[in-house]
Amino acid sequence: MRFVVIGGGPAGLRAASTAARLGAEVVVIERDVIGGAANLWDCIPSKAMIATGALVSRARRAELLGVCPLNPEVDLKSLAIRVRDVEERLVSSGTSQLESQGVRIVRGSGRMNGPHCVEVCSSGEPVETFEADAVLLSTGSSPRIPEWAEIDGDRVLTTRQAYPPPTIPEHLVVIGSGVTGVEFVHMFSSLGSRVTLIVSRQQVLPAKDPEVAAALEADFLARGVNLAIGARATAIDRSTLGVAVRCDDGRVIEGSHALVCIGSVPCSEGLGLETTGVNVNSGGYVPVNRHCQTNIPHIYAAGDLSGRLPLASVAAVQGHKVAEHVMGLHTHSHRHLDYDKAASAIFTEPEIADVGLAEAEAFAVGRKIRVTKVPYASNARALIDGEPRGFVKIVSDPATGVVLGGSIVGSHAAELVSVLALAVTANLRVIDLAESLFVHPALAEALAEAAE
Numbered sequence: 001m002r003f004v005v006i007g008g009g010p011a012g013l014r015a016a017s018t019a020a021r022l023g024a025e026v027v028v029i030e031r032d033v034i035g036g037a038a039n040l041w042d043c044i045p046s047k048a049m050i051a052t053g054a055l056v057s058r059a060r061r062a063e064l065l066g067v068c069p070l071n072p073e074v075d076l077k078s079l080a081i082r083v084r085d086v087e088e089r090l091v092s093s094g095t096s097q098l099e100s101q102g103v104r105i106v107r108g109s110g111r112m113n114g115p116h117c118v119e120v121c122s123s124g125e126p127v128e129t130f131e132a133d134a135v136l137l138s139t140g141s142s143p144r145i146p147e148w149a150e151i152d153g154d155r156v157l158t159t160r161q162a163y164p165p166p167t168i169p170e171h172l173v174v175i176g177s178g179v180t181g182v183e184f185v186h187m188f189s190s191l192g193s194r195v196t197l198i199v200s201r202q203q204v205l206p207a208k209d210p211e212v213a214a215a216l217e218a219d220f221l222a223r224g225v226n227l228a229i230g231a232r233a234t235a236i237d238r239s240t241l242g243v244a245v246r247c248d249d250g251r252v253i254e255g256s257h258a259l260v261c262i263g264s265v266p267c268s269e270g271l272g273l274e275t276t277g278v279n280v281n282s283g284g285y286v287p288v289n290r291h292c293q294t295n296i297p298h299i300y301a302a303g304d305l306s307g308r309l310p311l312a313s314v315a316a317v318q319g320h321k322v323a324e325h326v327m328g329l330h331t332h333s334h335r336h337l338d339y340d341k342a343a344s345a346i347f348t349e350p351e352i353a354d355v356g357l358a359e360a361e362a363f364a365v366g367r368k369i370r371v372t373k374v375p376y377a378s379n380a381r382a383l384i385d386g387e388p389r390g391f392v393k394i395v396s397d398p399a400t401g402v403v404l405g406g407s408i409v410g411s412h413a414a415e416l417v418s419v420l421a422l423a424v425t426a427n428l429r430v431i432d433l434a435e436s437l438f439v440h441p442a443l444a445e446a447l448a449e450a451a452e
């Protein structure tokens with residue numbers, strides 16, 4: 001089986017690794033780095049910066065834990081080196097993993113030149129061609145830039161210019177209050193910026209449970225973030241001293257820098273898909289079936305390009321499933337990916353994580369559910385750590401007790417939600433959680449308690 005992967009992000013990396021383990025002859029074509037945008041621009045640098053911000057804000061609260069007041073300062077140069085170091089280590093471990101499995105990594109831009117032919121270009125010129133029995137398109141996405149915003153990388157930025165910028169913005173105006181926007185609000189306000197968040201709807205995180213969004217809004221307000229609710233940005237004016245973001249309701253929000261976080265666009269242009277007959281939808285995504293096959297069965301798409309849940313975690317599992325399907329393993333113990341059961345997290349303070357059915361979602365469709373909720377403030381470990389904000393909420397089926405979903409707001413939510421994700425995936429019941437013998441004192445005890 002000759003398997004060619006275009007794009008070595010989480011989807012392509014995992015697909016290549018699994019397929020090689022299963023015996024395929026694998027080529028990965030990557031124009032930047034193995035690990036993809038996730039390593040270079042998205043998950044990793046953002047979380048590395050947030051880790052520094054978290055340390056700063058924790059140090060500012062040191063007195064609460066009996067430590068004399070600390071006044072930490074961020075050293076931007078060291079921060080930039082650290083962010084780069086984390087990225088490089090991950091790129092290097094992904095690259096060595098593939099090389100040790102005999103995967104050939106080819107540097108350059110890949111594009112289709114017919115249904116079974118993949119061409120690699122460097123500086124626009126074809127340099128090598130591969131015949132493939134199966135192809136995975138996993139070229140990811142890049143930040144969406146509206147026509148009214150001119151990104152100059154100096155005062156007007158996308159997330160890609162923010163790791164870190166040359167100076168900590170004095171007053172950052174963040175446009176967009178989805179997951180990426182709120183993470184950057186948190187990151188820069190922890191690092192010392194004044195921040196204004198432009199929220200086009202009536203709450204931050206419009207797609208999330210209102211109670212969860214309210215907890216985050218309360219934190220933002222408490223730390224002095226200015227929320228411009230119900231305002232849609234329509235233009236950014238630049239001056240030498242800063243920016244002025246004009247909104248559709250007449251408001252003008254001034255700041256030193258603007259950060260545009262209004263989603264992403266798939267990287268499907270220039271892939272030569274017209275030579276293959278692969279369908280692309282009006283948004284530029286490549287639609288796939290439950291095996292991640294496009295309309296041309298031996299050509300697959302996974303990760304952000306497939307237009308499903310844009311998460312690195314989902315991309316990697318899609319890649320794994322693609323490799324199994326390519327190698328004919330789907331007929332045995334293959335389970336289909338259930339996107340509704342994907343856990344996701346928002347790395348703010350408090351951290352937010354959820355999985356499965358949300359209370360508001362069940363309410364909207366009139367589904368009967370049981371909701372149980374426990375505050376962090378009643379958990380011993382949360383009090384010991386000086387982190388009593390937040391709650392654990394579990395949604396279950398009142399008739400069977402099966403765990404359908406849950407939300408966690410509070411420290412280490414992104415870790416804790418894995419327990420709920422396992423419960424949701426394995427159809428565990430609340431009693432299975434309630435009777436598990438967790439460690440004491442541990443945050444996980446809040447899960448057992450909420451399951452009672």
Ligand SMILES: Cc1cc2nc3c(=O)[nH]c(=O)nc-3n(C[C@H](O)[C@H](O)[C@H](O)COP(=O)(O)OP(=O)(O)OC[C@H]3O[C@@H](n4cnc5c(N)ncnc54)[C@H](O)[C@@H]3O)c2cc1C
Binds near residue numbers: 033034138270
């Ligand atoms: C700021 C930010 C933070 C995020 N944080 C998280 C997080 O914490 N957790 C999480 O799960 N998700 C997070 N995401 C989402 C996550 O980054 C994406 O869902 C994930 O990277 C998608 O993986 P992918 O494999 O589709 O593609 P990508 O990671 O985008 O990788 C695609 C690769 O394809 C390469 N490529 C593109 N075109 C070609 C071509 N023609 N030839 C060769 N190579 C090509 C690119 O160079 C790139 O390396 C975040 C996103 C953003 C914007």
